[in-house]
Each structure stands twice: as C-alpha cells, then as structure tokens.
Amino acid sequence: MKAYLQVSEVIDWQHPEIIKCSQQIALGHETPEAIAKACFEWVRDKICHSFDYQMNPVTCRASDVLHHKTGYCFAKSHLLAALLRANQIPTGFCYQRLSIDDQGAPYSLHGFNAIYLPKIGWYRVDARGNKAGVNAQFSPPYEQLAYKIQLPEEADFPTIFAEPLQIVVNTLQAQTTWDDMLRNLPDISLNFAKNYGLLP
Numbered sequence: 001m002k003a004y005l006q007v008s009e010v011i012d013w014q015h016p017e018i019i020k021c022s023q024q025i026a027l028g029h030e031t032p033e034a035i036a037k038a039c040f041e042w043v044r045d046k047i048c049h050s051f052d053y054q055m056n057p058v059t060c061r062a063s064d065v066l067h068h069k070t071g072y073c074f075a076k077s078h079l080l081a082a083l084l085r086a087n088q089i090p091t092g093f094c095y096q097r098l099s100i101d102d103q104g105a106p107y108s109l110h111g112f113n114a115i116y117l118p119k120i121g122w123y124r125v126d127a128r129g130n131k132a133g134v135n136a137q138f139s140p141p142y143e144q145l146a147y148k149i150q151l152p153e154e155a156d157f158p159t160i161f162a163e164p165l166q167i168v169v170n171t172l173q174a175q176t177t178w179d180d181m182l183r184n185l186p187d188i189s190l191n192f193a194k195n196y197g198l199l200p
Contacts, residue, residue, distance in 0.1 A: 001090045001116065003162035004085075004090035004091055004092050004116065004160075004162050005085050005088065005090055005091075006085075006162065007085070008163060009061065010060060010061050010062065010078055010163070010164055010169055011062055011078055011081050011082050011085065011163070011164075012061055012062055012063050012082065013062065013081075013082035013083070013085045013086040014086075015062070015063040015082075017063060017066055017067065018062060018063055018066060018079075018082050018083065018086055019086050021066060021083060022039070022082075022083045022084075022086035022087050023086075025038050025039050025042050025083065026038065026039070026087050032087075032089050032117055032118055033117055033118075033119070033120075033140065035084075035087050035089060036084060036089055036115050036117060036125075036138070037138040039080060039083045039084050039087070039089075040080060040113075040115075040125050040127055040138045041138065042083070043076055043079055043080040043083065043127040044076075044127040044128070044129055044130065044136065045129070045130075046069070047065060047066075047069055047070060047071060047076050047079060047127075047129070048069060048070045048071075048129070049070075049071070049072065049073065049076065049128055049129040050070050050071055050072045050075075050178040050181065051072065051178055051181075051182060052129060052131055053070065054178055054179075055068075055070040055178060056070075056176070056177050056178055057070075057176055057177070058071075058072070058075075058172055058175040058176055058177065058178065058180070058181045059071040059072075059075045059172070060074075060075055060078065060169060060172035060173050061078070062078045062079045062081070062082035062083075063082075065078060065079040066079055066082075072111075072172065072178075072181060073110055073111045073112065073126075073128040074109075074111035074164065074168045074172060075172060076127050076128060076129070077093055077111045077112050077113050077127065077164070078164060080113050080125075080127045081093065081113055084113075084115060089115060089116065090115070090116035091113055091114070091115050091116070092113065092114045092116075092122075092160035092161055092162055093111060093112075093113060093114070093160070093161040093162075093163070093164050093165070094111070094112050094113060094114050094124055094157065094159070094160055094161070095109050095110065095111055095112075095157050095159075095161075095165065095168075095198060096109070096110045096112075096145075096147060096149065096154070096155065096156050096157065097109055097110070097153070097154055097155040097157070097187070097188065097190070097193075098110045098147055098149075098154050099150075099151055099153070099154060100185065102150065102151075104151060104153070105153070106185075106187070107153060107154070107187050107189075108185035108186065108187050109165070109167075109168065109185070109186050109187055109188060110128075110146075110147060111164070111165075111168060112124065112125065112126035112127065112128065112145065112146070113125055113126075113127065114160040117140060120140050120141050122160060123140045123141070123143070124143055124145060125138055125145075126145040126146040126147075128146050130146075134146045134147070153189075153190060155190055155193065155198075157193065157198040157199060158199070158200070159197055159198055159199070159200075161197070165186075165196060167186045167188065167196070168186050170186075171184060171185070171186040
C-alpha cells in the first residue's frame, strides 16, 4: 500500500495548504470511510470542473487545483488523492475511455479514483462534479460513478495506478486554457491500452 500513499510532484500532499485542507475536512470524522466520503464530496462539490464552468487555468498538480479551485476530471482526481493520502488513506487512479459527445469518435480518457477502505477493499469514486445526467455518489459497497460504458470503443479499465498516467500529466501541463484542453483531451485507443498498463 506504500505506493498509494506516496508524495510526488503531481500528488504533492505534503504541501502546507493540502495538509491544512485535509485536516479541516477530516475534522469530526473518525473512520477512514467517513473521512474518505467527506474528502470526496468536498472535491466533487467545491472544486469547479474546468469545462462545466469554463474556468482557467488548466491545473494538474494537486496544490494548484486547490489554489485555483478548478480542474478537469484528472486534476480533481489528483487533488482528491492528495487530500486522502494526507489523511493516510491509500488512493489510486482509474481511467475510462469515453466518447466525448456520446455518439462515437472522438474519444477521450476520463480520470477518477480508487480508495482503499479497510472494511471493503478498493472502492472507486468519481469526483468530477455532478450536473444534469451525472450523479456520482459515495455509497460503499455500491459503486456509483459519473459515467457508464455505452459504446464498443469505450472502456472501463480495471487497473488502479499509484500515480497518474504520464500522458494525462503531459497533456494537462501543455495546455493553459480550458478550451485548449478541450481540443487536446488525452486518448488511448483500445489497441494500445495494454502498452500503458490499462489492461492486463
């Protein structure tokens, strides 16, 4: 589990503001499940999804997501991981491949988290932010993610990564505005998914 608690350049959970925020959210909650739920709901509801709110800048590092209060799904998953790791709760990264308009191509990766809960094991949550047609919740052991797979070229990848995919980090770091990011969303075709460790 050590890998899912580590600090890194992107998951910089030892940043003073991350530690402060993680302690404030955890206040009054005693179990890992209760702390995890509080952190999840805080990121889901308090950090604006960059596309939904058309907000800049494009964030990647957890502390930057917290500072600017905005991020794409990937960035929000980075912050949630940092807040949970700061509370010593192992957290990883999961990905789906989704149609951007639900009609087929183009496709994009979608990022969210898996949290290790002592009584349940790995439990996946999606803090992208709810809106019409999206209702992600924390209700273990039942999983309620933001999106379901609907098309043959879409995928729900089983791997739980200890660090975000490098293609995701590179894409976030290369864009500066929400609309630039929208035009350059990272994608990995199913043919290449094994190369990235997304499929066994």
